[in-house]
Amino acid sequence: MILLKLTWQSLWNRRTTLLLTILSIAISVSLVLGVEYIRKEARQSFMNTISDTDLVVGARSGPVQLLLYSVFRIGNATNNISWDSYQEIAQHKWVKWTVPLSLGDSHKGYRVLGTNTDYFTYYRYADKRELAFLEGKPFAGVYGAVLGAEVARKLGYQLGDKIVIAHGAGSTSFSEHKNKPFTVSGILKPTGTAVDRTVHVTLEGIEAIHIDWRAGTPIPGLEVSAEKAASMNLQPKVITAFLVGLKTRTAAFRLQREINEYKPEALLATIPGIALSELWRAIGQFEVVLRIITFFVLIAGLLGMLTTLLTTLNERRREMAILRAVGVPPSQVFFLFVLEAVIIAVLGGILGMLLLGVGILLSQPWIAETYGFYLRTWLPQTNDWLLLSVVVGLAALFSTLPAWIAYRRSLQDGLTVKI
Amino acid sequence: MNVIEFANLRYRWKGQQQDILNIAELQIRKGEHAFLRGESGSGKTTLLNLLAGILTPTSGHIRMLDNDFHAMKSSQRDRFRADHMGVIFQQFNLLPYLSIIDNVSLPCHFSKMRKERAGDIKATASRLLEHLKLDNEFQQRPVTELSVGQQQRVAVARALIGKPEIIIADEPTSALDTNTRNDFLSLLFDEAESQGSTILFVSHDPYIAERFPRVIELEEVNQR
Ligand SMILES: Nc1ncnc2c1ncn2[C@@H]1O[C@H](COP(=O)(O)OP(=O)(O)OP(=O)(O)O)[C@@H](O)[C@H]1O
């Protein structure tokens, strides 16, 4: 088609200016797509944190708070729950498995989680994926520790290394349980979840390091050695929360109600999927703002294109007169400008996609290193193509202004080549 | 046969008090190359725009090759212009981003008729250019490297390709010196004659008049 060829050659003739226009569109497109992608990835990774667990049970608070401290290791529990309540629910006829969680201590800024080996058997993340060991095995003795992938990598720990647990969650905690170090028995493979940032130890270990402590400080003059502590009764009296797997999924709501109405203690059971969505909806407000911002960036890019098109109008006046002379109808003069905008937008969009794809590819290692968050390679999805067509549509819409001016002029100018 | 016929043609620009053109009658026969002379601002270009079908008369009739422009839609007039008219401007005739050959071939892409008449477009364009003393070596150059006189000759080739019946030229020689102008006119005539196109040449320059079989003084035909 001759108009396409003419437009292309005309564009090529003005390539330096247009390259900048295309680049500005490319950058805004890659920004919009990139934000969308990272949002989706973050959501995915967020939703992936826990899977196949039917209920999370903790002391009565909000479901979101419960989920945050028990699964995401963010914030603290207001209260603990008693071992007896835990045992009672664990024995319930609908319950298939439970995993106790005991939180409150930390190691160099990473949360320490007291649990038992069932954690490694039953905990699932992403699409029902099991935790896998990079090296070693689950803890066996009282003072065994299993490190999340990030903890091991960042702190450079290996199997057999001894680590000391600090009291409290802060990284600047001064009181350390120095006399009872834990030995690394295993290191987990990366999961892209909070598990990577967790130091897993035995419930008994947690009990042992607190045996000579009271109210957050060591009891003066009552130091119990590690060996002695290990031989004492280490049955915990309280835990922070526990995960529940059911024999039949459908029982989740009924058991949830039973737990929430549990008389001896104020408990809260939450269905992780539901709480996750609720939590994400809360974060979603931020998403909307982000989307609006990127949308305006896109509009700015397109306005840049509009400016370029408008400034070229005058220098292209002759071009239009020549085309009119050889019989091009004014409607096609109009179309020529729209076509030009469409070409610019398509090129800009594709360049933007390339920029994004390459950008993510190049930043993957760095993001994984810094945020423990593995961005998958970006490939355009249906949505991205949809957005690209919206960009092209908007560009076409914007171009109707210069196109209209050119149309009017070509009717007026006729064969007069005005400058 | 009349190539161009005007009857009671009036044209007035929007917002003006007076007709710029008021021509009771004017005919130009086939092969009768006409020179239309008029002062600057007398309405020559306006007349050509009417002929080209870009402007429509305020009243009266224009017949071109026995087609009544009045009865045609603007898109049909665009089509008619593409098929039957070659246009040469005073200056800036060429698209800077096309090669010389592509500039010459341009009308063939908008008119099937001219494409068919041209046959092998590239060869025809090249031959026309050669006749206009722009040999192969010149044809390879970018248009921006041509002198004004050479550019005007390329414009002639473009106007002539596909043998349109009418060539309208709006002061194509005004930027040329006397010698170049004479050469230009000779080449234009030779080619137009050989393919049977009728030239309507518009200028305020009286020195060119003697080369034309017919001279029309716009002041005489225009009773405004
Ligand atoms: N687009 C327009 N709108 C309004 N008036 C116009 C327009 N174009 C030309 N005119 C007026 O019409 C008159 C004739 O203009 P035209 O361009 O036809 O003159 P011309 O004979 O070609 O002059 P020149 O020899 O300088 O090219 C002028 O007075 C001009 O001001």
Ligand SMILES: [Mg+2]
């Ligand atoms: Mg004029």
